[in-house]
Amino acid sequence: MSRGSEPDAGTTGGTKQTYVEDLKDHAGETVTLRGWVYNLRSSGKIAFLILRDGTGRTQCVLSKKEIGDEAFESARALTQESSVSVTGAVNLDDRAPGGAEIHVESFEVHQLAYDYPITPKEHGSSFLLDHRHLWIRSSRQHATLRVRAEVIRALQEFFDERGYLRVDSPILTSNACEGTSTLFETDYFGEPAYLTQSGQLYAEASAMAFGKVYCYGPTFRAEKSKTRRHLTEFWMVEPEVAYMRLEELLGLAEEFVTHIVRSVLERRRAELETLERDISKLEVIEPPFPRIRYDEAVKIAQAGGSEMPYGEDFGAPEETLISEGFEKPVLVTHFPRSVKAFYMAADPENPELALCVDMLAPEGYGEIVGGSEREADHDVLRERMRQHDIDPATMPWYLDLRKYGTVPHSGFGLGVERVVTWLCGIHHLRETIPFPRLLNRIRP
Ligand code: 4AD
Ligand code: MG
Numbered sequence: 001m002s003r004g005s006e007p008d009a010g011t012t013g014g015t016k017q018t019y020v021e022d023l024k025d026h027a028g029e030t031v032t033l034r035g036w037v038y039n040l041r042s043s044g045k046i047a048f049l050i051l052r053d054g055t056g057r058t059q060c061v062l063s064k065k066e067i068g069d070e071a072f073e074s075a076r077a078l079t080q081e082s083s084v085s086v087t088g089a090v091n092l093d094d095r096a097p098g099g100a101e102i103h104v105e106s107f108e109v110h111q112l113a114y115d116y117p118i119t120p121k122e123h124g125s126s127f128l129l130d131h132r133h134l135w136i137r138s139s140r141q142h143a144t145l146r147v148r149a150e151v152i153r154a155l156q157e158f159f160d161e162r163g164y165l166r167v168d169s170p171i172l173t174s175n176a177c178e179g180t181s182t183l184f185e186t187d188y189f190g191e192p193a194y195l196t197q198s199g200q201l202y203a204e205a206s207a208m209a210f211g212k213v214y215c216y217g218p219t220f221r222a223e224k225s226k227t228r229r230h231l232t233e234f235w236m237v238e239p240e241v242a243y244m245r246l247e248e249l250l251g252l253a254e255e256f257v258t259h260i261v262r263s264v265l266e267r268r269r270a271e272l273e274t275l276e277r278d279i280s281k282l283e284v285i286e287p288p289f290p291r292i293r294y295d296e297a298v299k300i301a302q303a304g305g306s307e308m309p310y311g312e313d314f315g316a317p318e319e320t321l322i323s324e325g326f327e328k329p330v331l332v333t334h335f336p337r338s339v340k341a342f343y344m345a346a347d348p349e350n351p352e353l354a355l356c357v358d359m360l361a362p363e364g365y366g367e368i369v370g371g372s373e374r375e376a377d378h379d380v381l382r383e384r385m386r387q388h389d390i391d392p393a394t395m396p397w398y399l400d401l402r403k404y405g406t407v408p409h410s411g412f413g414l415g416v417e418r419v420v421t422w423l424c425g426i427h428h429l430r431e432t433i434p435f436p437r438l439l440n441r442i443r444p
Contacts, residue, residue, distance in 0.1 A: 015087055020056035023090050023100040032087045033058070033102065036137070037113075042076045049078065049104075050097075051086060052137070060086050060102040067104065075107065080119075081137070083110035125428075132435055133444045143271035144431050147264055148420045152216075154263035155237045155414070158256055159214045164239060167206035167213045169199030175395050177201050178341055179388075182221040184232075195220035198413055201343070201398055203240035204374060207409055208401055214239040219413075226439050228428040229316060229366050231417060233437035240411035246355040246373045249410040250331050253359055253369050254289045256414070257329060261285040264423050277425040281327070281363065289359070290326050293334045297322045313339040320364035329368065332358045342388040343381070345373040345408070357412065365422035371412020378402035 018031035035053030042048070047062040064072040078084065088104040118134055128135045135141055159166070174191070176183055177198040184195040199215035206213040216237045223230040239252065261282050264272070272279055292300075297318075298310050304321035308314065313335070314322070323330055337346060337354045344354040356372035375381045381402055382392045392399060420432035430436040435444060 020051070020053050020058045020098060020100075022055075023058060023098070023102075024092065026090045027092045027100075028090060030087065030089050030105065031102070032085055033060075034085045035083070037078050037080055037082045037084060039080070040076070040078050047072065047075050049075065049084075049086070051084065051102075056098050057139075058098045058100055058102060059096050060088065060104050060107075062104045062107070067106065071107070074109065077112070078109070079113050079116065081113040081116045081134075083113070084108065085110070129430070129436070129441060130444075136434060139274055141431060143268075143274040144420065144424050144426065145434060146271045147268045147275075147424055148416065148432055150264050150268045151260055151416055151420055151423070152235075154260045155216065155256075155416075157263070158259045159237075159239060162212075164212045164214045164241075165206075165210045167203070167210060167215060168217055169196065169202035169206075169215045169238075171196050171217065173202075175201070175398075176390065177343075178221070180390075182223055184220050184222050197221055198236065199238050200240065200411060200413065201395070203238050203411060204409065205397070205401055207240040207242045207411070208405065208407075212239070212241045212244075224439060227316065228430075229418065229421075231429060231433065231436055231438060234418075234433070235416040236413045237416065238411055238413045240409065242407050242409045244373075244410040245408055246333065246357065246410060249371055249373070249412060250289075250291065250333070250357055251287070253331070253357065253371065253412055253414075254287045254329070257289075257359065257369070257419075258286050260419060261423065272424070275424050275426065277423070281425075282423065284327050285329070289328045289331050291331045291333065292322075294332060294336065294353070295334075297332045300325065311336055311338070314358075314367075316366055319360050319366045323360045323362050323364060323366075327362055329359050329361050332360060340372070342384045342390060343372070343374050345375045346380075355410075361418070361422040363422070363425075366418065368418045368422060369412050369414045371410065373408060373410045376402060376406045376408050378406065 015030050015032045017034055018026055033051055033053055035051045038052040038057055039050040045064045049060040050057050051060050062075050084107055086102060086104055086107045088102040091101045091103060093101050117131055172193050173196045174193055177200055186193050196219055198219055199217060203213055203215050214237060218233055219236045220233050223232055265282055301308055301318040301321045306318050306321055308318050334353045335356055336352060340354045340356055344356050347353040347355050354372060358367050359369035361368045375384060378399060385392045417429045417432040421429040
């Protein structure tokens with residue numbers, strides 16, 4: 001079915017394709033938009049088509065008088081998500097959604113969609129997750145994923161501008177980084193291999209080669225529990241810096257998170273508004289962030305009603321209680337070594353404690369950053385591996401780093417989906433990744 005001229009190499013009706021987000025630069029011009037029907041209202045003489053093209057939505061006005069009876073009737077038959085190209089004059093109008101309106105001269109239907117399953121009525125989350133490939137067309141999902149893309153842009157910008165070299169770590173590995181209980185195992189030509197839990201151990205090798213580095217990529221944890229903070233596949237950025245101590249690492253982490261928040265406020269404000277995020281809560285985020293030690297954090301959690309004893313790791317309820325007293329992210333340091341990973345350096349003032357940090361987001365969004373100074377001594381590290389049931393013989397290359405010019409070094413990991421959940425102010429992190437992988441969900 002075709003109305004108006006046939007498309008020819010990027011043009012329709014002799015006009016070049018324009019995107020909705022660029023309409024403001026084309027006042028009075030005739031442009032062609034290509035997209036999908038978001039909504040359609042019509043009377044006997046005039047139809048209002050809301051077209052979405054991925055960059056935004058705009059109203060297209062079709063009048064029977066201008067386009068003729070036959071074209072008008074086929075416009076009225078358009079269904080939600082039908083694909084169409086529309087050519088018409090751009091009329092800037094502050095009252096119109098997006099600030100512009102198209103007076104349609106011609107249009108072309110590429111496909112008339114039928115039985116689109118996601119309708120304006122309320123759907124349950126399991127139905128929506130089953131239709132995630134279509135759900136991502138909806139306005140809230142759209143806004144969330146655009147915030148995510150900005151977080152990823154900003155995280156690379158932050159490190160690139162500061163002279164960090166991006167050196168990515170492998171996805172298939174032969175060793176565990178964050179404990180052996182959440183490994184996804186696969187067969188590597190007859191040898192067991194795992195999907196990486198963290199790029200850190202390789203980032204340490206890269207830091208000894210390039211000084212300051214970061215890696216960014218997908219990481220995997222076979223999390224057996226269903227929570228709103230855990231995915232089995234999530235994306236993590238991990239800086240690692242030779243000669244850096246914990247104190248400097250805390251400064252780096254707060255500068256980094258502030259940069260991400262500011263970038264999103266600057267470039268994705270409209271999306272935050274679509275999500276009805278209380279933006280004032282993000283505008284206060286700037287260094288310095290409050291810093292407390294683990295023992296103090298335990299007292300705060302206990303005073304708030306938690307029964308967690310000193311010596312255990314925080315769960316989601318404790319993290320919420322701890323963050324409640326602060327309007328900025330809080331840096332919790334010096335956890336007992338017994339609850340932390342094998343590679344963390346001991347506090348020289350109290351070897352029972354690790355030189356580590358967890359950053360807890362405000363408003364109960366939980367841990368967004370985990371990091372530490374790394375154990376730099378060969379023999380101590382080997383002993384720590386044994387205590388954690390890691391056979392040192394499986395990672396001779398990692399111990400090599402402590403043999404050939406070992407230095408103090410530090411790094412952290414920031415989980416992209418946790419940060420997007422907080423910035424967007426949404427309940428469950430599954431909406432912050434295009435196609436979430438959860439316990440019991442690997443489709444679509
Ligand atoms: O605290 P974690 O486990 O630290 C590490 O993996 C270190 N090796 C990082 C490093 O020092 N280079 O994870 C780091 C962050 C958490 O703070 C959280 O934001 C995120 O990764 N994260 C998850 N996000 C979603 N789903 C999960 N199952 C996650 N587990 C951790
Ligand atoms: Mg952690």
